[in-house]
Amino acid sequence: MLNFSGITVRLGGHTILDGATASLPPGSRVGLIGRNGAGKSTLMRVVTGEIEPEDGIVEVPRRVRIGYIAQEAPGGTATPFETVLAADTERERLLRESDIVADSSRLAEIHDRLNAIEAHSAPARAARILVGLGFDEEAQRRPLDSFSGGWRMRVALAALLFSQPDLLLLDEPSNHLDLEATLWLENFLKGYRATMLIVSHERDLLNNVADHILHLEQGRTFLYSGGYDSFERQRRERQSQAESERAALIARREKLQAFVDRWRAKAHSARQAQSRMKALAKMEPVAAVAEDPSLVFDFPSPREVKPPLVVLEGAAAGYEPGKPVLARLDLRIDPDDRIALLGRNGNGKTTLARLLAGQLQAMEGEVKASGRLRVGYFTQYQVEELDGRDTPLQHMSRLMPGAPPKAVRAQLGRFGFSGEKAVREVATMSGGERARLALALITREAPHLLILDEPTNHLDVDAREALVQALNGYDGAVVMVSHDRHMLELAADRLVLVEDGTAADFPGSLEDYTDLVLGRNGQGNSPKTSPKSDRRDQRRAAAEARERSKLLRRDAQLAEAEVARLGARRTELDRAMFDPGSALPADARRTMSELMKMRSDVAARLEAAEEQWLAASEAAEG
Structure with missing residues (x-):
């Protein structure tokens, strides 16, 4: 149905696509994925004819109708x-x-x-x-x-x-949708019979709709069979194989180089050395698996506050006097809560979020909040309103007046803005980088309650996974609105449904809610209910798991500090042994035998501390 070969595109002096090649079978459902800025939208525009590639060809059968949304x-x-x-x-x-x-x-x-x-x-x-x-x-x-x-x-x-085009091209179709519309779209696409190519970062959509994954990486495309989970397994195997090949190639190069270095000056082996030099020159390097160290979300832990954080009692909220959007609100939020707000756009999820964030005053009823409560509230508007002429360092410095530069940079570093990244203009950043910066800004005071309204927009799959891990490691409460079902399933343990002018705990699971939206449980009847005691048990188990995770992270931090202390002590002893003039006074008075014995003891303790650190880190991450 769609074939493209050797597609090369350069924009602004940068190579975006570099020989991209793929053949999509008729009727296939292909998820096009890749990191932000990899060139997915560029490839789509090449297929539609909006961009003429410098090299390569696109082949689509005659009379095939291509469907694509204009910008x-x-x-x-x-x-x-x-x-x-x-x-x-x-x-x-x-x-x-x-x-x-x-x-x-x-x-x-x-x-x-x-x-x-x-x-x-x-x-x-x-x-x-x-x-x-x-x-x-x-x-x-x-x-x-x-x-x-x-x-x-x-x-x-x-x-x-x-x-109903014959070739359906969708570029981030769920970006403007809520969870309910995303569920409907996924169900619709599962029944669509034409060939489709979908750019998406929605793991569930890619798993449930796609039968192939086209991965765009470093300008080239790689086609995998199956959905996203299958792609991840195959990619890990491919990366592992590439790393093995790279290690073997490095070992072979070192062996050849050693032979050349040893024998090229010897007359009787000069010809053999020359042949090995030629072999060295012809050996193609195998690139290391690329990792992105800047893909970081690390929410600072707040100081402990006694529960509850917020209590709504008969509260109402809205924007026009006498016309509440939401009323009869009875809701309690504790420090260990992980809440997902459900409900269609327009039902009042944002109104509830703003009420909890203190941006709206209650029209009636009461809103009781802890006097020490700090709230971090993330919305897409904050991302859009970042000044493109400023750098992350300038943005953060304005919001942390009087803070030492080290503290400002440390907060930026938690979200991947270290070194030169901290002084890049925001205008040059991708949407995902801007979202990370906005999250860094709203969490600078270590909030007790984090309210996130569609935080995954502009984030690719890997960034979303990093965000989920950070939320699960965060010690405060979280209230989130998102159409990303994967994130809700992993990061939320309590569901609140906003509909009919109020909000209340949803008695079922996210799967129950999906069935309710799609009418799969008796034409929209109430979902299978779980007893309140079961929900309390689930919340208690989730809170206990977070507490265990917090203790494990604390153990890892203590072990890391001990490794640093022992490493510094070993360096001091080395200095005393080999540069007595710069040694500490206490060490300078010791004999060489004493120093050697002390160093041996510190080295053994350091090795044990490193093992303890690794074990604690693995346990915390697991």
Whole structure:
């Protein structure tokens, strides 16, 4: 269905694609993945013809209709319903022609074709797609200009799905969706029968929809069979094999070099040395497996505060007097809570988040918060409002006035902005880097409660995994809104459903909620409920697991400090033995025999401390 070979693209003097090659079978569902900035969107634009590659060819069979969402959201006075219906250009053309054609035979042909493409069912199909993406009947009839850019991009996605192209290209389709619309989209794509190429960082979507993964790395593409989990297993095996080959090649080079160094000056072996030198010159290097040390999220641990952190009692919140968005709110948040807010966009999740963050005052009822409570609140607006002319160091310094430069840089370093990365202009950063910077800024005071509203937007799969690990290692409470089901499953142990103008604990699991959204448990009936005692047990177990993790991390930190102390002591003893003039006064008075004995003892203790450190670190990470 789609073949491309040797695709090379350079933009701004940088090589983005370097001989990218792949052959996608007809009917395949391919997830295109890679780190941010790897060139995924560039490859998509090459396939659609928007970008002409410097080298290489793209082959698509004739008469294959390619569907791709334009960068600009649709606008104007047309409604979402009208916009989606108009996406079926053949239906629109035939209907217009049927209104004016006079020839009866041609009219019969038009009606035959309209029946063949099931034009009569198009309005119902368009409405179903729009409902799935969050548009109720009233919203479907409003003009596009009355919607935000994110909702208009949903209309563009609906129009693309409605048009049923033979080759469907989707670039981050869930970026503007909530969890409920993402679940619907995943279910829709599972039943879509054409070939598709999807750029996504959603692990669940890639596992449940894709049957191949196309990995873009260092400008080249590698095709794997199966979903994302299968890709990860195959990639680990490939990396392990590459590392083994690299180690073997290095050993062979060292052996050849040793022979050359030993024998090239000897007359009787000079010719053999020359042949080995030629072999050395022809040996291709094998690159080491690339790792990104800047992929860091490390939330500072807050000082302990007695529970509860926040209690809502009969609270209401909104933006216009007398018109609360949410009411009858009875909610308690403790220091060990990991809460996911569920509910469709527009139901009030952000309103609840702002109330908890102290950005909204309660219209009625009470909001009781610990007097020492510090809250870190992350939203996409903070990412968008970062000054592109400033550096991370300037942003952080403004928010930490009076703090020593070392403390400012230490907070930046927790999120991967060390050295030169701290003084790069924000304008040159990727969306994922800006999100990391925003998280660094809001956690500078070690908040007791972290509120995250769609934190995974702009983060690739590896960055999302690092974020999940950091959240699980964080000692404060977390309230999160996200369409990333994988993150919710791993980082949340309590679900709160926001709907019908209020919010309350959801009695089931995330799987139950998925079934409820998709109508898989009795046409939208209540999910299978879990007794409250079971939920308390689950929360208690999660809290105990976090406490064990905290103790293990503390053990690792103590062991690391002991390794550093013993290492420094060994250096002092070495200095006393080999440079007495710079030795500590106490060491300078000791004999060489005493120093050697002390060094041997310190070295043994250091080796034991290093083993203890490694064991504690592995236990903490496990």
